[in-house]
Amino acid sequence: MKNQLPAVRGIVIAGSGKAFVAGADIRFFVKAIDSGDLDRIVRFTRAGHDLLNEIDACPKPVVARVHGLALGGGVELALACDRIVATPKGALSFPETGIGIYPGLGGTQRATRRVGVGLAKWLIGTGELLTAEEAKAVGLVDAVVPHEELDRAVREALSEASAAPARPELSERHRTLERFFSSNDLVAVREGKVDAGQDASLVKAVKRISAKAPVALRLAQELIEKGGSGKLEAGLAMELDHLLEIFRTRDAYEGLSTVGKRTPAFEGR
Numbered sequence: 229m230k231n232q233l234p235a236v237r238g239i240v241i242a243g244s245g246k247a248f249v250a251g252a253d254i255r256f257f258v259k260a261i262d263s264g265d266l267d268r269i270v271r272f273t274r275a276g277h278d279l280l281n282e283i284d285a286c287p288k289p290v291v292a293r294v295h296g297l298a299l300g301g302g303v304e305l306a307l308a309c310d311r312i313v314a315t316p317k318g319a320l321s322f323p324e325t326g327i328g329i330y331p332g333l334g335g336t337q338r339a340t341r342r343v344g345v346g347l348a349k350w351l352i353g354t355g356e357l358l359t360a361e362e363a364k365a366v367g368l369v370d371a372v373v374p375h376e377e378l379d380r381a382v383r384e385a386l387s388e389a390s391a392a393p394a395r396p397e398l399s400e401r402h403r404t405l406e407r408f409f410s411s412n413d414l415v416a417v418r419e420g421k422v423d424a425g426q427d428a429s430l431v432k433a434v435k436r437i438s439a440k441a442p443v444a445l446r447l448a449q450e451l452i453e454k455g456g457s458g459k460l461e462a463g464l465a466m467e468l469d470h471l472l473e474i475f476r477t478r479d480a481y482e483g484l485s486t487v488g489k490r491t492p493a494f495e496g497r
Contacts, residue, residue: 238289238389239286239288241283241290248306248318249298249302249305251299251300257484277334280333280334291311291312291389293382294315295314298320299322301333302320304333306320311371311386313370313382314360315378317375320360320369321358324355325448328474330444335352336348336463337456339351339452343367343395344410349410349449349452349453353417353436353449356436408424408430414437414440418437441496443474443497444483451466451467451470
């Protein structure tokens with residue numbers, strides 16, 4: 229990417245309403261599956277990858293200004309930026325495994341590089357909605373400031389964007405979650421084959437995972453563990469390679485078509 233417009237010193241990406249980005253249009257996926265045109269989903273996702281890769285590779289510093297919800301693709305957009313600055317009203321989540329799919333716009337890869345394998349499996353496996361403060365505590369967000377200080381903090385983030393984000397010192401709760409999910413299989417957790425003990429955070433996480441789609445959990449874990457250890461480009465290619473596999477499942481259609489209507493009943497196929 230050429231360094232055009234030298235007068236522009238940085239780029240800020242912000243939502244225009246109550247949310248930063250509330251995620252993709254679920255109806256688009258349902259219509260594509262109904263029509264048998266899964267290639268349309270692949271083309272859409274590839275275009276999304278191209279856009280986020282352009283943001284990631286931009287020679288100008290890019291900061292995500294998060295005020296409100298960032299769900300699914302919204303988090304993936306923010307993660308493609310150099311820095312993420314949020315207000316206390318910011319909230320972030322990967323809800324995909326609860327609707328039968330996995331984060332396919334770089335979420336399994338950029339989240340893993342941000343927070344590590346264990347916490348990425350926790351976030352994507354459970355779909356936990358994090359407050360901006362907790363997102364900062366695990367390293368998903370770089371700064372949280374009151375709304376009236378947001379523009380100042382964004383300017384500071386633009387000036388610091390050339391350095392790699394620093395990982396925070398994790399709390400004991402987050403270290404426990406990191407250890408548990410680093411060493412346990414998500415599908416085994418869903419099937420009740422892993423003992424969470426008496427730890428309240430682990431019990432809550434296991435309960436949440438029990439309602440997720442098995443194939444989505446398996447593929448998300450594979451992408452996090454295999455794709456997250458090499459070059460980003462290779463990991464992103466792995467996400468794209470599994471798109472047809474996940475969108476051909478009955479669980480994907482079940483999860484996507486029941487959003488806002490009822491709790492999906494996943495079959496593991």
